[in-house]
Structures are given as C-alpha cells and as structure tokens.
Amino acid sequence: MPRKLFGLSLFWRTFILLGLLLIAGIAAWVQTFRALEFEPRAVQAAQQIASLVNLSRAGLRYADSINRVTLIKTLSDQEAITLKPREPSDKFEPYEVSRFTQAIGNELKSRLGPTTVVASSVNGTPGLWVGFQIEKDNYWLQADSSRIEPMTGRTWFVWVGIALIATMLGSVIIARLINQPLKELSFAASRIREGEYDSVLDESMITREIREVNQGFNRMARELAKVEEDRAVMLAGISHDLRTPLARLRLEAEMSVVDEEAKRNIASDIDQLDAIIDKFMDYARPGEVELVPVNVSSVVDKAISQFRDTKRIRIAAKLPIDTRVMADETELSRVLTNLFENARRYGRNTYTGVTNVEVSYTRSGSWVILSVRDHGPGVAPEKLPQLTTPFFRGDAARTAATGAGLGLAIVDKALTRMGGELELGNAQGGGLVAHIKLKRAP
Incomplete structure (x- = not known):
C-alpha cells in the first residue's frame, strides 16, 4: 500500500x-x-x-x-x-x-x-x-x-452518508486548491525544459510560500532566456569570427602552397573546421519549431541526394510516397542528414569500406517510425545510451573519422523539439539502427 x-x-x-x-x-x-x-x-x-x-x-x-x-x-x-x-x-x-x-x-x-x-x-x-x-x-x-x-441504523446511515459525501467533496476541493499551483509550476517547468522561456506564473497568489516560489521561477525563466539569447549571439559571433580567418587561410593556401597534396590536405582541414562550426550552430539552434504535415519520402530523397559518392556510401529507401508526419521540414532534413553522415563515417563495411544504409518505416497507432540502419560494426550495448551525449564518441571501431561529436545529439534535440523520439540500438546481423518516432499527420 x-x-x-x-x-x-x-x-x-x-x-x-x-x-x-x-x-x-x-x-x-x-x-x-x-x-x-x-x-x-x-x-x-x-x-x-x-x-x-x-x-x-x-x-x-x-x-x-x-x-x-x-x-x-x-x-x-x-x-x-x-x-x-x-x-x-x-x-x-x-x-x-x-x-x-x-x-x-x-x-x-x-x-x-x-x-x-x-x-x-x-x-x-x-x-x-x-x-x-x-x-x-x-x-x-x-x-x-x-x-x-x-x-x-437508517438514521445513522443517512447522517454518516451525508458526512462522507461532504468529506469527499471537501477533499477534492482542498486537494485541487493545494495542487493547482504545483500543476502550473510543473507545466511551466516542462516548457522551460523544451526551450520555451515565456512561461510566467502568477505572482499575486494569496499563499506567501507559493507566491515566493512563483516569483523565483519567473526570475529564473528571465535569466535563462537572457543566457540563451547571449549564447546565440556569442555563437553567431564566434562563427563569423572563425570563418573569416578560415576563408583567408583557404585563399592563402590556394595562392601560396605549391604542393597539390599539401593544398588538398589544408583544404580538407579547413572544410572539417567549417563543418564543426556548422555542427555547433545546429546544436545551439533555438528550440521553437512550427509543426506542419511533411511528406517523408520527399524529405528522405532530398537528404539522400546530398550523398552521391557511391564509393563511400549507398543509401536505399523503401518508403510509400503518401506517408506524412507532423514535423518541420528543415529540422527533419537535418536529422536525416546527420544520421546519414554518422553512418558514412562510422558504419563502413569492414571488407568493402563502403557504408550501406537502409531506410524503412512502420506505423504504430498514431506514430510513424523511420528506421535508418547501417551494416557497420555497431556499438557496445553499454555505450548506446551515451551516444546522444554531446561530444561523446563510441569505441575505436566507430571513431576512425574525426568530427565534433554532436551529430546524434543534434538529432535527439531536433526530434524532441518536434515532439518525437530517437531510439538507438544494434541491428540483428550487425550495424547500428536509429528509430525516428514522429506523429503521423492527419
């Protein structure tokens, strides 16, 4: 009990x-x-x-x-x-x-x-x-x-029955009055967790303790909103300040370096730094998105078109053209691009060196589940929960390529913003599989 x-x-x-x-x-x-x-x-x-x-x-x-x-x-x-x-x-x-x-x-x-x-x-x-x-x-x-x-006994039953009914009604009213401010606080805290800092609690409550809690929460929300705004400005400034010298380095390498191999290596390093900056900007992107019906097949095809090098990655998609989900098209495209890029880097076949990716889907009630699977070495089961942690990388078998360590963290954050879920696991027969769960569009 x-x-x-x-x-x-x-x-x-x-x-x-x-x-x-x-x-x-x-x-x-x-x-x-x-x-x-x-x-x-x-x-x-x-x-x-x-x-x-x-x-x-x-x-x-x-x-x-x-x-x-x-x-x-x-x-x-x-x-x-x-x-x-x-x-x-x-x-x-x-x-x-x-x-x-x-x-x-x-x-x-x-x-x-x-x-x-x-x-x-x-x-x-x-x-x-x-x-x-x-x-x-x-x-x-x-x-x-x-x-x-x-x-x-009938008289006692009537008296006690009336008293019990009054007791239950009184308990409901008292419990509701006690818990309503806590329910509002819980809802506001959930919005803060989702990156929405405009929640304001009533600071004119009669109860002094609840009034003080609401005042403290509102101050915290304002401070977090200011911190988020400052972070966005700072990251935008860093991105701009870094890309300017990177552009100069690229120009100087093209004009000054004679050795073609050295020139290609410098250009590759600059591209990698530029990609890392993009990852940081994606991860720091604001949390508010507008959900609209999105055609999944179209978004998947656009994401696949960015990976045309069949010597490094081959992507096969089996999706009906009429499947739609509630999402933001740009965010969903970013999710798929990061998953494909993660598979290209870490899911290569040990013998051929080519990454084979399969995209499939299933329906579960009001949800659509997209599955992105590679045929690489997979990940140790104890490390699966940590893959969405920023800057975390798996074992050496999946870290042959360099990166910011933010790809799957960006995927998880973007799906959370769209009201979806990300589930990672090892597929039967080898390889990592990512399940993307989104609401089906009406």
Whole structure:
C-alpha cells in the first residue's frame, strides 16, 4: 500500500490522505456522539414513561368508576396508551435485554418504586409495558415503544452518508486548491525544459510560500532566456569570427602552397573546421519549431541526394510516397542528414569500406517510425545510451573519422523539439539502427 500510494500523483495522494483523515474524524465523532447521547436519551425516555405512569396513576386514583372508564378510553384514543388491570396469571417477557433498555428499566424503578415491572410483551402482545400499583391494585400501562427507541441504523446511515459525501467533496476541493499551483509550476517547468522561456506564473497568489516560489521561477525563466539569447549571439559571433580567418587561410593556401597534396590536405582541414562550426550552430539552434504535415519520402530523397559518392556510401529507401508526419521540414532534413553522415563515417563495411544504409518505416497507432540502419560494426550495448551525449564518441571501431561529436545529439534535440523520439540500438546481423518516432499527420 505505501508503494502504491507513493506512485500516485500529488493530487490523488493529497485527496486520499485528506479523505482518510476526515473519515477517521467522522468515525471518532460518531462514537463520541453515541457515547454522549446514550445516557441522556435513556434518562429522557424513562422520564417520559414515568410521567405517563404518574399521570395515569393520579387520574385513576381520584376518578370514580364512570370517569375512570372515560379516562382510560381518552388515553387510548389520544395518547396511544393502554391501561388494564394486571392479573397474577399474566405472562410477560423482561424488557431489560440490552444496555440501553437496562438503563431505562433502572431509571423507571428508581422513579416509580422497586415494585415496578417493565416488560417487552404481555400475554404475547408486544410493546412497552410498565406494571405499577394504585394502592393495592396492580395495573399495566402499555406505551408506544417508538417513544424510547434509540436512533435507528437508517438514521445513522443517512447522517454518516451525508458526512462522507461532504468529506469527499471537501477533499477534492482542498486537494485541487493545494495542487493547482504545483500543476502550473510543473507545466511551466516542462516548457522551460523544451526551450520555451515565456512561461510566467502568477505572482499575486494569496499563499506567501507559493507566491515566493512563483516569483523565483519567473526570475529564473528571465535569466535563462537572457543566457540563451547571449549564447546565440556569442555563437553567431564566434562563427563569423572563425570563418573569416578560415576563408583567408583557404585563399592563402590556394595562392601560396605549391604542393597539390599539401593544398588538398589544408583544404580538407579547413572544410572539417567549417563543418564543426556548422555542427555547433545546429546544436545551439533555438528550440521553437512550427509543426506542419511533411511528406517523408520527399524529405528522405532530398537528404539522400546530398550523398552521391557511391564509393563511400549507398543509401536505399523503401518508403510509400503518401506517408506524412507532423514535423518541420528543415529540422527533419537535418536529422536525416546527420544520421546519414554518422553512418558514412562510422558504419563502413569492414571488407568493402563502403557504408550501406537502409531506410524503412512502420506505423504504430498514431506514430510513424523511420528506421535508418547501417551494416557497420555497431556499438557496445553499454555505450548506446551515451551516444546522444554531446561530444561523446563510441569505441575505436566507430571513431576512425574525426568530427565534433554532436551529430546524434543534434538529432535527439531536433526530434524532441518536434515532439518525437530517437531510439538507438544494434541491428540483428550487425550495424547500428536509429528509430525516428514522429506523429503521423492527419
């Protein structure tokens, strides 16, 4: 039970704990009320019956025979009270069978005398029968037993039911009031995680602690937005400042270096530096994208067209032309280009030196899953979760080429921005397979 309770959301935990607390309070209240109500109710019921007996005794004592008959008839018609002589042959059952009836019987005997008899039935007729004496004559007085019955189970059920319903409604309202600010905070934090810094929480809350938390969160969001803006400006400046001397180096190499091989090596190094700068800029790209229906086959074909060197990489795609997903076309193209580039660098066949890549797809409910698989050496299983970490590279078999170590990190970040997922694994028969999961367009 504790593990299940801790696994619930904060709203349900608050609701259950409040409900249990209030139900325990109701149970304690019911027991206390019953204990406090028991003795006064027994005394009150005995007083009522004793008063009836005393009034009946006084009326019979001072009435003549004619008026006595009239009195007995009036009591029977108007007060539901029966008076009749008590015979020695009468058979009766004792009334004192429970704690409550025992208390009533004792109270009646203390008020009417020790010779008083209290019965629950006389000669087979049920009711509340009280045997008393007028001088030396014995009488039975039969009263309505509903006058002294304790509170029935139905009454208790109605009272407790109403209290439980009020308790549950109160628990829902209280739990919602407690958890609503936390729910808003959680939603705002999730938007911050996705790179959206425009979330603003209410700073005019009545509760001081929540107001202070919201104020602190808003300050944090503003600072993060400023840091993100400064980072974008800084990276743009770095990109510009680096590319200017790189362009000069390329020009100087073309004009000054005589050795053609050295010239090609310098140009290759400059291209590599330029590509690394592009990777940094891609990774630092802002997080907001607009999702629209995108034709997957068209984007895949465009990405494949950038890798025409069949001596280094060969890409085969098996996609229907009508498959569409909710994505940003530029981001999706960048995702596929990075995956193909990663395969070209690290997924070469050991014997042929050529990278063979297969692109396929499956549908799973409202999702489309693109699979990009190479036939290279694969990656150690324990290192798979780290492949999307910036600047992380796998084992030596997959690090023969140089790079920024940001390719798969860019892929993962771009898919997250588009509401998708990236899953990496080793394919059966060898090679790395990347599963791209995106929402299917309506």
